[in-house]
Amino acid sequence: MDKLRRILRSTGFVNASSSVLAILVGLVFGFVIMLISNPAQAIQGFGIILKGGFSGGARGIGQTLYYAIPIIMTGLSVGFAFKTGLFNIGASGQFTVGAFTAIFIGIKLNSLPAPLHWIIALLGAMLAGGLWALIPGLFKAYLNVNEVISSIMMNYIGLFAVNYAIKHPALKTAPTIFDTTMNLTSNTAPTSILPKSFLSYLFPGSTVNIGIIIAILIAVFMYFVLNKTTFGYELKACGYNKHASQYAGISEKRSIVLSMVIAGALSGLGGGLVYLSGPNGRRYKVLDLLLADGFAGIPVALLGLNNPLGIIFAGIFIAFITIGGEYLQSLDFVVEIIDIITAAIIFFSAFALVFRGFIQKMLKAEELAVSLDDNHSSLRRQNSGKETGGEK
Amino acid sequence: MGTIYFLVQQMMTFSIPLLIVALGGLFSERSGVVNIALEGIMIIGGFSSILFINFMQKMGVFDGQLLLICAVLIAVISGGAFSLLHAYAAINMNADQTISGTALNTFAPAFAIYGARMIQPSNVQQITFNNTFRIASVPLLGDIPIIGNLLFKQAYITTYIGFAILIAATILLYKTRFGLRLRACGEHPQAADSVGVNVYKMRYFGVLISGMLAGLGGLVFVVPTSTNFNATVAGYGFLGIAVLIFGQWKPIRIFIASLFFGLMKTISSSYSGISLLLQLGINSYIYKMVPYIATLIVLAFTSKRSQAPRALGQPYDHGGR
Amino acid sequence: AKPAPKGYEIALITDLGTIDDKSFNQGAWEGVVAYAKANNKTHKYYQPTEQSNDAYLAQIALAVENGAKIIVTPGFLFEVPIYIAQDEFPNVSFILLDGNPNDGDWSAGAPTFKTNKNVVGVTYAEHESGYLAGYAAVKDGYTQLGFMGGMAVPAVVRFGYGFVQGINDAAKDLGVDAKLMYHYTGGFDATPEAQNLAASWYNAGTEVIFACGGAVGFSVFAAAEAAGKKSIGVDVDQSGESETIITSSTKSLAPGVELLISQFYAGKFPGGENLVLDASNDSVGLPMETSRFKTFSQADYDALYAKLKAKEFAIFTDATAENAAGLPVTNVQLTVVE
């Protein structure tokens, strides 16, 4: 009983339940929109959304996990930077250069054997993403350039640089990267493709591969770094209060640069994971448009309260209802209803303070009374202390 | 000379929407509220005003400059109304301003597509319009040598609205009671409060004006460059934020920043029509990167001292100290 | 149990674009709608969540689950998914536009092609259509032209190469030299950048631009209107979109799709075939009734079309050269903007 109470009182639980409350309110909001726009099918449609990835059976669940991979990674990237006091709006560019590097290695270094090939490709993606974020990091730490604007610039530079590189004559030698007939990058070598491993038995017919395992492991690792290492402790300290960190002897510049680089590496790895999914997965399209995956990371991070473990769930949840949206096409609904619901959920999660207060009230009605009492008695004690002090 | 006229005329298609949107952001941020929702608000403004133009043109009610001016009003009203969601979350609920801004950015394109599909009889997401708004040459003014060619040919009324907003914003911010109070709220809300300024109210106005201008920016962005609206403003809301920061939260510097950025964009996208640049034989992707790289370089030299409003992003708590 | 819907017999799945792109997808969808409305059939379109073979297959599966009997898939990106789906759903018929089913494995130099009885692969001779537009434009008196493609996908490239040759041939006939600016914008969206690019060409003297990339056209039309210059539309008759459009380089999307669907219901589905729709079966061309030519007449057009039909000469295709700059032209001063 006491243990239960402790769990109920923990901030983690209160935060999570306020997110759940935001999700509920967001879903209700979505339902209302559905009722207004198409009352006849609203209930059935809402059912499909709630069923989400389950609608497609094992395959659907597999696809849910597959779609969760990039948004978990960019969500981690954005969330990690937030934790350390930085707004990484440059996940898109980092994701893109990561994707390119993975594809490049996946195609060009085709003499490498299987596990080594994709591992190197992923490491390359991380490195590229990290380097891409290094610039805003250095600019912020040493030149006081707002990281928001420099990351926005780096998004576009990354996009164009990658498209330039893909089409560059120097890379035309076989095996070529660019499939001119499709305006896509070529398929990467089979040795570079992430194995599906046991997941192909669990989720037959699905694209999901060990990328999801890697993403989850990385999230757990980030949780670990943030919460269990001195390094994470320093980074978070700078994010929460740079003056106090300075007071404690932590170098702020170093923290800024490192956090940006790590955030970039996470996005870059996301790009690598997605584009090494084999012939049935995505291929990079040479299009002058910022990749949405980077921006999709922002709501995922916020919904996950910037907590790496929360981001796993937020990513899977968003993927889950996105698949629900896909199935919603069986009815006369527009898939964008899913984005509307997501937006509503995020909007209501901004009311976390209110929700938290509400939940705390619900949970600790009796404890609150106790603590109030405590307050009063301490007030009394202090006053009486003063009086005795005065009379002596 | 012709090339210069052309570049200046074209520059407006980039600079004016960026200017208007960044000035919008200026009002919100000067009041102390971060507004990353500019992108979303632009989409809502573009959506509702283009839908309005589409309806009016289809029903043949009226057209031309009068229609554009009415559309401007629609864009302003819808953008302003939409931004109130952000204001409510940020000001009344003391919410994290990034979260509510992100929510609006997620909502807007989805709503624009959903709305277009639900409202339009054709069920399509694009909203088309006929561009009957271009002014080949402004009467009288267009005949002025040089200036006429630079500013009064192949122009849109929205360009002049953009300039008017720049002037109005500068005056409003620096020459009126409202501006003085608004700026005080973004720098030191406790000081403003102590002399009887209602910080909550001023911040509401700040966000509202930013919504109105960003909504207008959505319309101004679409009209000269396309003949339909497809639920996107191609990241120009985020670029507007970049211009705002680049301009260090000051109207004139924002104007310069938007001209700089617009010029860079114009050169990068129209170099193939300029024989001098075309002959250099540089790949178009390099040109595409130029505006962003140039901005980074300029920032590196100008950011030593940030002029961000001191209370930016901090929820104001009356009675706190 | 969910109330079994009647289902949707005719399905169309887009490759990430929407059905209202005013060109390719929309043309195909109009064919579906035209048949379905006339024959009172249920119909529906689906949009995949991402661009990948699995996502396309998922939509195919969803369409089948919803009762699709015939599925139209516009876009060469469906080549591999249809290759797989034709075996997976033997009782469903597929119309693949712009491609032929294959396994997408180019490692041996070329993929394995296979078209089952339940599939028709349709490709268009876009180069013929582009040729007509280029030829007609030069004959009509334009000597400074531009080609602005969207992404460099095969169909767009074919339109472009044909356009180049059409210009070249007409210029040769007239004994003039034509100028051509040639560029792919890298996207299918209307953007200020695209508008600006078109405007810069017009400003530098270009008289007419062939806008060959979905919504990119809207930017070109906007620039043409501003500059008082001309443009050429693509895929479908776009004359209604702008007064500046002198003609459109079309391929018969809607009629072709409608025809194939009606053949399917009539039990005459040409399954197993890979059709090439070209001038010989009147599937490409210029809509002369709505064209705004000054001198180029219906008679001129008919004469040219007859030659094309008779295949009197070969036209550049995407196989001719990897890059437009490599096209063998004689009377065109070709500037390829990379």
Add this chain to the structure above:
Amino acid sequence: MDYVIEMLGITKSFPGILANDNITLQLKKGEIHALLGENGAGKSTLMSVLFGLYKPELGIIKKSGVEVIIKNPNDANELGIGMVHQHFKLVHNFTVLQNIILGVETTVRGFLEMEAARKKVIALSEQYGLKVDPDALVENITVGMQQRVEILKMLYRDNEILIFDEPTAVLTPQEIEDLMAIMRDLTKEGKSILFITHKLNEIKAVADRCTVLRKGKCIGTINVQDTTKEEMSEMMVGRRIDLTLDKGEANAGEPVLEVRNLVTASREHGRKPLKDISFTVRRGEIVCIAGIDGNGQSELAYAVTGLMQIDGGQVLINGQDVSKKSIRARNLSGLAHIPEDRHKHGLILDYTLEDNLILKQYFNPEYQKHGLRLLPKIHSYAEGLIERFDIRSGQGAITLTRSMSGGNQQKAIVAREIDYNPDILIAVQPTRGLDVGAIEYIHKQLIAQRNSGKAILLISLELDEVMNISDRILVIYEGSIVGEFNPKDITVQELGLYMAGSKAREVNHG
């Protein structure tokens, strides 16, 4: 009686503290009425109530005999009440003129009317000798001039009742003289002034009457003419609380902290320059820097601990020059620091209590191995400190620090820094906001440290504290050390005179 303002039975509490307890204050028309009391006595709170910033739980306010309700500063303004806040409320990037008119702007056809305002400001500034440049940016002018701006703000609004909250704390002696003259002029105009200060001779110089607060209670109101400074200070401090510690004789050993000719310039707004400060703290002694708020104490602490750059001189720890060393290096060479601003420097409010308790030691091999934090060890270490220092909180070591009361936050910092076992502990107002018991405990800890051979530099505003636990007292005034005393040889009253700058004595270093 002709009272312009009467505050009757005002009671105002904050969580855990009764800041004003049934206070009555009556202000006569045309008088200068001083408000005297120690730090935290409730003076600012009472004035904030009058100015509409706080709403009292009990009590009423009368203006010229009529009960009024003051809900916000606007109401106060309308009643002719103006206030110069202890912490100036000026917008840094506004001009002087803009700051003055903010809130009461006049407009012509919608535009700000600056010319008439400028004329009025210039006229006022001439009339009262308040020299300001109306077009200077506030961030570029001196603190003294900023205060003149605050005064002009009130005059501009034609306020009749003027509240000055510790106006002299930040002024130079000459500026103080000027201010006194201005205040007298103002009362001649019929304005009434409420004047908060810690400096008795200022009260003697200008005030007619004086109300004394102690720990939130009103002790009484006296006529300044009829009361000596000593009497007033006794009213303020009260009889000595029985906190006398039997600390025994200091047993000063070799020097640990040596500060030599330390100089800093005032770069930032509100920073006091330090002028050639030298002193030494030895093992086994507690040296106390006494002084009135804002005479350079904070800057001294920042300079010694490395939070602020110095412009000249040296800081030595154990004989090693650390003036160019990083903060981490200084800490490692044996320096601990209880910072003045606990929210800015002392704590990471979004960290748990245990994470804050480990803030200076998280990298020690004892609490991490290969970069992995040894959480159980950290936890038990924190629990130990919590137990020993009686740090109270909702969930013990895992409480979010933000949710803790200020006093317990302070205890956490003190525990952390004392347990750091430093050679030299810089304690800046270590007992701020603590209750009597806790103060006593911390004092005992400090003395225990000293007895075990540590050096302690205590910077405090509380005279009691200074007198009770220091072995030597250095008085700081205007960025210079103006006197050195043995607490046994000096009375509180006398010390106060040095602190207020009315006395100075040669200092013999260390």
